[in-house]
Amino acid sequence: MTQSFKNWLKTIIFYEILVGMKATLSHLLHYRPITLQYPHEKRTLPDSYRGMLALLRYDDGTEKCVGCDLCEAACPSRVIKVFSAEVPGEPTKRFAKEYYMDMTRCLFCGMCVDACPVDALGMTREFEWAVYDKRQLRLNKDQLLAIGDRAYPVREKRLEFQHPNVAFFNVAFKNLPEKES
């Protein structure tokens, strides 16, 4: 009886609505916005952030890429196209004559970076790539190298990679040989 009377009373004084209005008002009074004013303030990216793909160079400025096509094979959405060729005058060495990458379809999965045997690819922390023309997102080798140049201005090898077995080929992170203790 008293319970049903209570419920009836709650109905006629719009109790539930008042509870909701109290909640919204408390949010208004304790105003703590979660908005990030994006172009003016940017969030801190996580350490393993995978942004724009880049081709890297050695310290002396030569391209790392040897044109092996493994990134093309590893790419799940077939974004990368590599045209391999011999280095002129050095028949034992190869390089990527042309390297295309279609940014519009890239998943940013990082499999090409894992696949690369000489660590010639890298994911940068760039993500602001809005353009007016979609065709500008089909990148060639020079553009990818330029991204690498501005994303990794210092190409010194990190300490954990300085191992006799990785002297010439910078093998990918996960297949690193055991370090001598």
Add this chain to the structure above:
Amino acid sequence: MTEVGIKLAFSLAQIAVVMGIVLLTVMILTLAERKVLGWMQDRMGPMEVGPYGILQPIADGLKLFFKEDIVPAGASKFLFSLAPILALVPALIGFAVIPFGPNKTIELFGYQFQPFVISDINIGILYILAFTSIGAYGIILGGWSSNNKYSLLGGLRAAAQVISYELNVGLAIVGVLLLAGSLSLVKITEAQSGGFWHWYVFAFPFPQIFAFVVYVISSVAETNRLPFDLPEAESELVAGFFTEYSGMRFAFFFLAEYANMILVSCIAAALFLGGWNAPYPGTLVERLGLEGLAWVEGVVWFAAKVYFFLFLFFWLRATLPRLRYDQLMRFGWKVMLPIALGNILVTAIAAYLFPR
């Protein structure tokens, strides 16, 4: 001739001032709504144009002004152009009888003028009800003439909703009219002077608190605001009756909605919360010895009450989800209407037993 000329000039000046204030308030409201809604939902609201986004209404206005004016193929051109005007004019014309400040007369060139009400006609509230009903035609015709299913559905919903809830608004007001014994908004407001216990929400012989609640809910429904925004229900009907409208015609509908909000807030303040009367007898400014400035306090109190109602509109919008259509109709006819009728009955008996 000169008498007519002077009176006409004064009236036109009054109209210009009132329209200016109303349109300025609409501008403030569009920003305030987005800001308040944002703050209530832990967002910031517009922040880009000007410091803290305060110039956003100007940017919006400019954008709407320069937008392409599209008339959809198959639309009834005449009615399509007429509908926004039909929606806006009744919303603005209602302000003619709203008393914004104390009922005093000033003498100018030997003639008497009332500065705070454009025209104090003796059927003020009836005039407002009549004209706001015409506003529904604008919505219905706008929905029909767009040659769009969603617009038509929105228009039909608006028709049913406005008719159902206008009845409740009218009946809720009757209680106040019985107590005041007048239809003039100026006389009704004056009858509530002398402290908040004389306001008709609390007044002897029968407090109009039920009528007040019915009026507030019904006026929210009548202005098609959330939680009763079924005519424009954006998740069901794209944008309802103004789906096909763009540019200045859309702006007209937008203005009409906000002007209607201000109008119903003004009526609620004038009828139930004592209009420009302060919640204490007399005015503070008068007691300080500045009789000439007592009107300032009256206007400030009126504005405060109106803005309280406008804030309530935003607050409800931030809190409540939209009603289903059958719930809306059932609530209007089976809950609000009996309460309003019962209020009239009790108020009539009370007013008969305790004549003023």
